[in-house]
Amino acid sequence: MSRTAETEPLLRNANSDEEREEDDAAVTAAAAATRKRKVLLAIAAVLGVLLIALGVSILVVELLKRGKTHGDDGKHHRTGIHWKPCQSGDKKFLCGTLSVPLDHAIPDGERIDIGMKKLPVAQGSKRLGSMLIDPGGPGGSGIELVEGAGEGISMIIGGTYDIIGFDPRGVGLSQPIRCFEDANFHRAFDSTFPTSVETIVAREQLRGLLCAKNAGKILPYMSTAAVARDMKMIMLAEGDEELNYWGYSYGSILGQTFVNMFPELVGRVIIDGVVNPYAWAEGWGFWLNPKTKQLDWLTHAAEGVAGFASLCEEAGAKRCALATSGNVAKRIQAISTKLALEPIPAVDAEVPGVVDDATLRHLLFRMIYQPAKWPVLAEALDQADRRNATLLQDLYASPPEDRCPLYDQPLLEPLLGISCSDGPVPPPFNKGELKHDIAKVNEQYPYGGDFSALARIGCSFWPGVAKERFSGPWNATTKNPVLILSNAFDPVTPLESARIAHASLAGSRLVVKTNAYGHCSPSMPSKCTNKIIRAYFADGTVPEHDVTNCTSDASPFAAPAHSSLFARGMSDVEEPDMTIHDALTDIWQKVMMKA
Ligand SMILES: *[C@@H]1O[C@H](CO)[C@@H](O)[C@H](O)[C@H]1NC(C)=O
Ligand SMILES: *[C@@H]1O[C@H](CO)[C@@H](O)[C@H](O)[C@H]1NC(C)=O
Ligand SMILES: *[C@@H]1O[C@H](CO)[C@@H](O)[C@H](O)[C@H]1NC(C)=O
Numbered sequence: 001m002s003r004t005a006e007t008e009p010l011l012r013n014a015n016s017d018e019e020r021e022e023d024d025a026a027v028t029a030a031a032a033a034t035r036k037r038k039v040l041l042a043i044a045a046v047l048g049v050l051l052i053a054l055g056v057s058i059l060v061v062e063l064l065k066r067g068k069t070h071g072d073d074g075k076h077h078r079t080g081i082h083w084k085p086c087q088s089g090d091k092k093f094l095c096g097t098l099s100v101p102l103d104h105a106i107p108d109g110e111r112i113d114i115g116m117k118k119l120p121v122a123q124g125s126k127r128l129g130s131m132l133i134d135p136g137g138p139g140g141s142g143i144e145l146v147e148g149a150g151e152g153i154s155m156i157i158g159g160t161y162d163i164i165g166f167d168p169r170g171v172g173l174s175q176p177i178r179c180f181e182d183a184n185f186h187r188a189f190d191s192t193f194p195t196s197v198e199t200i201v202a203r204e205q206l207r208g209l210l211c212a213k214n215a216g217k218i219l220p221y222m223s224t225a226a227v228a229r230d231m232k233m234i235m236l237a238e239g240d241e242e243l244n245y246w247g248y249s250y251g252s253i254l255g256q257t258f259v260n261m262f263p264e265l266v267g268r269v270i271i272d273g274v275v276n277p278y279a280w281a282e283g284w285g286f287w288l289n290p291k292t293k294q295l296d297w298l299t300h301a302a303e304g305v306a307g308f309a310s311l312c313e314e315a316g317a318k319r320c321a322l323a324t325s326g327n328v329a330k331r332i333q334a335i336s337t338k339l340a341l342e343p344i345p346a347v348d349a350e351v352p353g354v355v356d357d358a359t360l361r362h363l364l365f366r367m368i369y370q371p372a373k374w375p376v377l378a379e380a381l382d383q384a385d386r387r388n389a390t391l392l393q394d395l396y397a398s399p400p401e402d403r404c405p406l407y408d409q410p411l412l413e414p415l416l417g418i419s420c421s422d423g424p425v426p427p428p429f430n431k432g433e434l435k436h437d438i439a440k441v442n443e444q445y446p447y448g449g450d451f452s453a454l455a456r457i458g459c460s461f462w463p464g465v466a467k468e469r470f471s472g473p474w475n476a477t478t479k480n481p482v483l484i485l486s487n488a489f490d491p492v493t494p495l496e497s498a499r500i501a502h503a504s505l506a507g508s509r510l511v512v513k514t515n516a517y518g519h520c521s522p523s524m525p526s527k528c529t530n531k532i533i534r535a536y537f538a539d540g541t542v543p544e545h546d547v548t549n550c551t552s553d554a555s556p557f558a559a560p561a562h563s564s565l566f567a568r569g570m571s572d573v574e575e576p577d578m579t580i581h582d583a584l585t586d587i588w589q590k591v592m593m594k595a
Helices: 004-011 016-027 029-054 058-076 142-157 183-190 197-214 216-221 224-237 251-261 277-282 301-315 328-341 357-367 371-385 390-396 412-422 431-444 449-460 495-504 527-539 560-567 578-594
Strands: 094-101 111-119 129-134 161-166 243-248 266-272 344-346 353-355 482-489 509-517 547-550
Touching (some): 094 224, 129 251, 142 578, 183 197, 197 412, 197 449, 251 277, 266 527, 277 412, 328 371, 357 371, 357 390, 482 495, 495 509, 509 527, 527 547
Parallel strands (some): 243 266
Antiparallel strands (some): 111 161
């Protein structure tokens, strides 16, 4: 019994009937065009008699040609996206959908709608084209990203591109993957946190069975290759001849997939916070790199926590609450040990809960993505040290939404659907070996290691096998150079991965922010990178050589004058914009909270 068809309309906005009508219109476009051609022919025949007599038969030929061209275009798909005002009433944006084939190998077959939102170039400004963005995840919503970060991104790149965020297939407004019959069941499932490997295995088995039962047709069509083909269709529908794109985190895999599948369509493409494409496509996204047998993606995660401690110590007690005495790293360790022995009931927190060492470890993992939050994290740790865990729990847990009816936003299922689709079908499950690997990973990678295990087990039970999977080669010669951005100490997309992508893509340029922690370039403000990005989007200029000396302009614990860089949105390329960082981390946090 599949309730997919019933639950879906709940998610679609109230415009869905209208949208469906448009789809119907698209389906019948061929018929309409044929009718129109017949009418034109009839008119032409009549006019022809008259006009030939007048000696202007060229016009007839012209009319016939136009009628024919239109009919051909309408036959397979709509060529444009019908943009209209958004339901939210926010006039800054336009909303639209594009109908794409469920299976790109069968262009005449079943279709799905890709939902998207656009921030158009301001009226009267120069427009160079459109630019697509992706927040990563995988499974993050591009629509949410353009809502939160569209203006900041537009500002940095010079205001000359329409910024378009789309929900990748299986996500948000694009045929979201629904494994649970309703939001209550999903919430109940998410509220259990198994700790033993055996129970994680059984729980992922249950998830897989539910997805097989309820999510049905989208499962084999969620690979990144399919999304890259969707991007090509969006780009062409918007009238662009090349793809302009800024992809963060997993968005770098989407970017690398696109530029290697369609190197002749590469315009201005930035990959920012880069994932190693070889490890991604040969393993299972978040699990051990099949070559090195390490969790290479977490190479610098522990360094992120160390960086938090050392920058705090440098800033001193006035700016960092944890820096009251001696070694901050040791103090964090001591707090963790104390929380393990004596967890704290946080009764006054917004979501009351017990704070223990596992809570702290998970929170630290999330917080190393976003240095902007380090001062408040230090405050929370200092208070927890004095047995008040209110702030710590507030950072850790936000209240569940209580919309009625409950709104189901699947996040971990799209993440699994996309990352499992991109890797090979996992070999048969060997529990002993897996338990051994998981124990090793948890010990070696205290921050993020447990997430890896979950993702790996999830892929073993994932019921979809991608019909099309792109697994390289990753070294195409692109029409225009790709710009690659990396923070030196990115906790989850290490600089080493950016170097691998850079070595593969001829002509690409690598820009490294030397002193930067946090995930992706917006996590620490830098005028230096902003200037490079703006020049690139203005006319395709890339630096003559790789740039390895960009720095962030402020420490997260900077003096008040500088900390304003972190605190408020900025308005010029000279003043980096933190709204992008905030929008990105909001999206990533949501995914991580589910894990
Ligand atoms: C605990 O910390 C919270 C948040 O900082 C604060 O509002 C509250 O007054 C503190 N409680 C006690 C008992 O000190
Ligand atoms: C790209 O990589 C493939 C396989 O990894 C290799 O065979 C090919 O020669 C490379 N092409 C270029 C242009 O380097
Ligand atoms: C980085 O190095 C280049 C080349 O050595 C130099 O021209 C530039 O001024 C440096 N930039 C910064 C921000 O230090």
